[in-house]
Amino acid sequence: MSKLVIYNTLTRRKEVFEPLNPPHVGLYVCGPTVYGDPHLGHARPAITFDLLFRYLKHLGYKVRYVRNITDVGHLENDADEGEDKIAKKARLEQLEPMEVVQYYTERYHSAMRLLNALSPSIEPRASGHIVEQIELVKKIIANGFAYERNGSIYFDVVKYNKKHTYGILSGRNIDDLMANTRQLEGQDEKQNPFDFALWKKALPQHIMRWPSPWSEGFPGWHVECSVMSTKYLGEPFDIHGGGMDLLFPHHECEIAQSVAANGKQAVRYWMHNNMITINGQKMGKSLGNFITLEELFTGSHKLLDQAYSPMAIRFFMLQAQYRSTLDFSNEALQAAEKGLARLMAANRQLDRIKPSTTSSIQVNLIKEKVYEALNDDLNSPVAIAVLFDWVRQINLLAEGKESITEFDLHELKSFFRTIVFDVLGLEDEQTSGTKHAELTGKLIDMLLSIRLEAKQRKDFATSDKIREELARLGVIVRDRKDGFDWELE
RNA sequence: GGUACCGUGGCCGAGAGGUUAGGCAUUGGUCUGCAAAACCACGUACAGCGGUUCGAAUCCGCUCGGUACCUCCA
Numbered sequence: 057m058s059k060l061v062i063y064n065t066l067t068r069r070k071e072v073f074e075p076l077n078p079p080h081v082g083l084y085v086c087g088p089t090v091y092g093d094p095h096l097g098h099a100r101p102a103i104t105f106d107l108l109f110r111y112l113k114h115l116g117y118k119v120r121y122v123r124n125i126t127d128v129g130h131l132e133n134d135a136d137e138g139e140d141k142i143a144k145k146a147r148l149e150q151l152e153p154m155e156v157v158q159y160y161t162e163r164y165h166s167a168m169r170l171l172n173a174l175s176p177s178i179e180p181r182a183s184g185h186i187v188e189q190i191e192l193v194k195k196i197i198a199n200g201f202a203y204e205r206n207g208s209i210y211f212d213v214v215k216y217n218k219k220h221t222y223g224i225l226s227g228r229n230i231d232d233l234m235a236n237t238r239q240l241e242g243q244d245e246k247q248n249p250f251d252f253a254l255w256k257k258a259l260p261q262h263i264m265r266w267p268s269p270w271s272e273g274f275p276g277w278h279v280e281c282s283v284m285s286t287k288y289l290g291e292p293f294d295i296h297g298g299g300m301d302l303l304f305p306h307h308e309c310e311i312a313q314s315v316a317a318n319g320k321q322a323v324r325y326w327m328h329n330n331m332i333t334i335n336g337q338k339m340g341k342s343l344g345n346f347i348t349l350e351e352l353f354t355g356s357h358k359l360l361d362q363a364y365s366p367m368a369i370r371f372f373m374l375q376a377q378y379r380s381t382l383d384f385s386n387e388a389l390q391a392a393e394k395g396l397a398r399l400m401a402a403n404r405q406l407d408r409i410k411p412s413t414t415s416s417i418q419v420n421l422i423k424e425k426v427y428e429a430l431n432d433d434l435n436s437p438v439a440i441a442v443l444f445d446w447v448r449q450i451n452l453l454a455e456g457k458e459s460i461t462e463f464d465l466h467e468l469k470s471f472f473r474t475i476v477f478d479v480l481g482l483e484d485e486q487t488s489g490t491k492h493a494e495l496t497g498k499l500i501d502m503l504l505s506i507r508l509e510a511k512q513r514k515d516f517a518t519s520d521k522i523r524e525e526l527a528r529l530g531v532i533v534r535d536r537k538d539g540f541d542w543e544l545e
Numbered sequence: 546g547g548u549a550c551c552g553u554g555g556c557c558g559a560g561a562g563g564u565u566a567g568g569c570a571u572u573g574g575u576c577u578g579c580a581a582a583a584c585c586a587c588g589u590a591c592a593g594c595g596g597u598u599c600g601a602a603u604c605c606g607c608u609c610g611g612u613a614c615c616u617c618c619a
Binding site: 388 | 547549550551555557558559566567568569570582583584611612613616
């Protein structure tokens with residue numbers, strides 16, 4: 057069998073994945089800043105790295121998956137007057153910042169659960185690691201790569217670049233950054249515009265603040281990930297993931313911080329999922345195409361023709377490779393919805409296949425091809441294409457037009473289901489959950505209206521039969537003048 | 546303007562020098578009391594223009610268009 061190969065953003069190449077301490081794998085993924093409802097942009101990394109998490113486990117690795125909750129917020133912009141996103145939201149809504157954090161964290165969790173994204177092994181919060189963040193800043197200062205201005209600490213990119221290389225992840229070089237950045241006059245405390253904050257002194261309007269040796273304030277943008285990833289995964293650790301939008305400056309700065317503090321990089325493989333567009337356009341609040349997951353699941357957005365189930369969204373995302381941009385449109389989502397239904401129907405057909413004494417198909421091929429696809433940088437679309445080849449085979453088997461031995465049938469069932477449910481993380485919504493419950497009520501109503509028609513024809517044999525059968529299932533039927541009523545026992 | 550990347554049939558989306566990706570939609574057929582499902586058949590698509598090559602969607606150059614981040618602007 058081929059080996060798992062993943063695309064490392066750092067080297068811009070596909071590399072064979074070799075964990076540092078097999079069978080253990082450390083995986084860190086940048087999680088949400090919990091100051092707003094989870095939206096489409098949150099779904100892509102969640103599903104991408106959920107697939108990775110599931111596949112690594114399937115391959116037999118013991119994975120520690122760490123995904124942070126950013127509850128300290130990021131500055132609105134790089135300038136001094138920037139305000140913490142969470143603090144701003146809290147001020148506007150007159151809440152404690154941690155109330156905002158709690159509310160949106162729960163919203164995020166429930167959306168992830170609907171998408172069937174497994175919970176991470178550890179979900180650390182930035183606010184719970186202020187002490188460690190201060191320690192990291194101290195270390196960077198001690199090594200001479202940071203300077204203080206009025207109680208704030210900044211990373212000295214120019215000095216760092218003399219000894220190391222800034223920009224290795226994003227492919228930027230500091231001379232270009234210099235050439236393309238006009239020095240802003242005014243109150244900017246930074247020596248250079250591309251220096252970044254490690255610690256910010258809190259202004260009076262900042263309501264989230266912690267004591268530190270330099271000032272009462274809060275940690276800079278990038279410190280939390282450097283701290284929490286290595287605290288729980290060691291240094292170095294295997295995989296750091298996130299969206300491509302975080303590549304620069306966030307991940308670039310994480311690398312600089314690690315090297316400045318410890319003289320070496322903390323991450324062995326960097327993985328970045330690509331972004332989502334809507335009707336070919338980027339998603340943005342100002343563009344009116346900003347869709348939350350709740351709007352997607354209920355269909356309550358003007359761009360949506362209908363509601364799309366969480367599984368339809370998940371399947372749709374898996375039909376594209378994670379490093380490609382993915383375009384959302386009603387047409388594309390409806391196509392995914394139908395494709396998923398076909399896949400699930402085939403799964404149910406598996407139970408109708410009767411074994412024979414010989415096999416006319418080669419079951420081993422499905423394994424080989426699926427593993428080959430997933431090993432190639434998680435090429436889920438190709439893996440799904442292989443599954444669809446087998447959907448046809450399964451349908452032919454169910455119709456008795458192909459034959460399969462009992463042994464092969466067992467292999468096929470078990471492998472098909474392992475990949476579909478355990479690795480791809482899909483669910484058959486038709487046989488589980490809310491849709492099912494909703495349907496039950498409608499079915500009972502339908503049966504009772506057929507019974508009513510029978511009664512009106514004086515076909516009491518049929519009407520009694522329906523009532524008795526329902527009673528046996530625990531449905532109590534009561535006749536009324538204007539029709540019927542029922543309740544569950 | 547800088548950096549990275551992308552443009553594939555009606556739609557979504559794999560592939561990456563020579564052989565059918567796949568899904569959805571459309572069309573014809575088989576099956577069927579009707580319908581649905583299923584199965585079978587059908588699509589020479591790779592932004593444009595040059596170049597390299599026996600051969601390019603796949604490599605190189607230019608042009609056009611798009612995306613993300615940075616910058617600029619607010």
